[in-house]
Amino acid sequence: MxxxxxxxxxxxxxxxxxxxxxxxxxxxxxxxxxxxxxxxxxxxxxxxxxxxxxxxxxxxxxxxxxxxxxxxxxxxxxxxxxxxxxxxxxxxxxxxxxxxxxxxxxxxxxxxxxxxxxxxxxxxxxxxxxxxxxxxxxxxxxxxxxxxxxxxxxxxxxxxxxxxxxxxxxxxxxxxxxxxxxxxxxxxxxxxxxxxxxxxxxxxxxxxxxxxxxxxxxxxxxKSELRGDAVQVELAEAGDAMRAQRALERLTTEITAAGRSLRARADDGAAAVPAVLAALDAAGVAVLSVTVARPSLDDVYLRHAGRVFEEVAA
Structure with missing residues (x-):
């Protein structure tokens, strides 16, 4: 029982x-x-x-x-x-x-x-x-x-x-x-x-x-249910988020934006980074950084709850 x-x-x-x-x-x-x-x-x-x-x-x-x-x-x-x-x-x-x-x-x-x-x-x-x-x-x-x-x-x-x-x-x-x-x-x-x-x-x-x-x-x-890697892009301007999402639609999946942070999934994150940067540059979107990681619980939460997990302040 x-x-x-x-x-x-x-x-x-x-x-x-x-x-x-x-x-x-x-x-x-x-x-x-x-x-x-x-x-x-x-x-x-x-x-x-x-x-x-x-x-x-x-x-x-x-x-x-x-x-x-x-x-x-x-x-x-x-x-x-x-x-x-x-x-x-x-x-x-x-x-x-x-x-x-x-x-x-x-x-x-x-x-x-x-x-x-x-x-x-x-x-x-x-x-x-x-x-x-x-x-x-x-x-x-x-x-x-x-x-x-x-x-x-x-x-x-x-x-x-x-x-x-x-x-x-x-x-x-x-x-x-x-x-x-x-x-x-x-x-x-x-x-x-x-x-x-x-x-x-x-x-x-x-x-x-x-x-x-x-x-x-x-x-x-x-975490193992999620295919591929998480790709996170930090934009120079939050106002560019919508334009960045449109630029990455053909390269990645599950694209979400929160402020200046853009999250997406790619089958091979490392191989996708040059294409991601090129697409954003062509769209006139300035990028501060791009990181690639294996699936995390935050990615799981994003997939199922439709939003980034919000931690309380310590």
């Missing part, structure tokens, strides 16, 4: 359909990445799976429990770490963990032991009795994840867990997330605004757009 199974989820807010038959299945002990532009339906999916809202139609089960019929059992089986850090700044790290564990009815002795274990695991033991308002952003996020794990859930929902972290703190969090799945068999559903994060952590990815899953597979499998 999969850890998470959602089939045909439909959810409408007023006249806007947030989910339009969304279906996903997450095997136990894996990291599942959920990607998509703002408004694609990711947040609504998470709300349904964590029992915060009910679908208009369709079914969803988490560790075998129906999210609509048995929400209490689902809540006991899951941990949730929201995008916004939820620690109490006027409590210590240890107090935050004890308070959160108490909400799940944990016995005091077990709770203290578990809190000590998590403080050690997340390298917060030395700061355990300091007010969390004195913690760095990375420390607060680690405590947030520890709070989500306090009751030993079977499924952990991570909503953009590294947003706002510096590169060092983000790398440390990636290591910890990978270890939770690999060493403890925890099932993790991850939403993220960093494609590198999804590529590194997720064993399976689903790209969601307009309330439906438009692409599903392993990161490598999705």
């Amino acid at each position: 999969p850890a998470i199974a959602a089939r045909g989820l439909v959810k409408t807010y007023g006249k806007q359909r947030a989910l339009d038959g969304l279906t996903i299945e997450v095997p136990e002990g894996t990291v599942f990445g959920l990607l998509g532009p703002n408004g694609a339906g990711k947040s609504t999916t998470i709300k349904i799976l964590t029992t915060l809202t009910a679908p208009d139609s369709g079914t969803a089960h988490v560790v075998g429990h129906d999210v609509t019929r048995n929400p209490g059992r689902v809540r006991l089986a899951i941990g949730c770490v929201s995008q916004k850090i939820s620690v109490d700044p006027w409590a210590t790290g240890r107090e935050n963990l004890v308070l959160h564990g108490g909400l799940y009815g944990m016995r005091p002795r077990d709770l203290r032991r578990r809190a000590d274990e998590l403080l050690e695991r997340f390298d917060l033991k030395a700061a355990a009795d300091r007010l969390t308002r004195t913690y760095s952003g990375g420390m607060q996020r680690k405590l947030d994840v520890a709070m989500g794990l306090i009751h030993r859930p079977k499924v952990l929902f991570l909503d953009e867990p590294t947003t706002g972290l510096d590169p060092e703190a983000r790398a440390a969090m990636w290591t910890e997330i990978a270890a939770l799945s690999r060493d403890e068999g925890l099932t993790i559903l991850l939403t993220t605004h960093y494609l590198e994060e999804a590529d590194k952590l997720a064993s399976t990815l689903a790209i969601v757009d307009r309330g439906r899953v438009v692409a599903l597979g392993t990161p490598e499998g999705l």
Whole structure:
């Protein structure tokens, strides 16, 4: 039985359909990445799976429990770490963990032991009795994840867990997330605004757009579906983008433009570069640079969501 199974989820807010038959299945002990532009339906999916809202139609089960019929059992089986850090700044790290564990009815002795274990695991033991308002952003996020794990859930929902972290703190969090799945068999559903994060952590990815899953597979499998190379051209003037697109229509495919950046695909990117430059020169388009790369998750996202993936600012 999969850890998470959602089939045909439909959810409408007023006249806007947030989910339009969304279906996903997450095997136990894996990291599942959920990607998509703002408004694609990711947040609504998470709300349904964590029992915060009910679908208009369709079914969803988490560790075998129906999210609509048995929400209490689902809540006991899951941990949730929201995008916004939820620690109490006027409590210590240890107090935050004890308070959160108490909400799940944990016995005091077990709770203290578990809190000590998590403080050690997340390298917060030395700061355990300091007010969390004195913690760095990375420390607060680690405590947030520890709070989500306090009751030993079977499924952990991570909503953009590294947003706002510096590169060092983000790398440390990636290591910890990978270890939770690999060493403890925890099932993790991850939403993220960093494609590198999804590529590194997720064993399976689903790209969601307009309330439906438009692409599903392993990161490598999705990238291998794209033929040829990605060709990216940086133009001197953004106003030349339309003229550049017309100039490259016979040489490349899947041409898109965003500002001064032009992206296209070619069967042999390196061989196509001289012809691309010649075509743009003939069209009177000034070029700053041309780069060629093998298919990336950004190319996959562009193919299926119809736009370049927009990462949030760190």
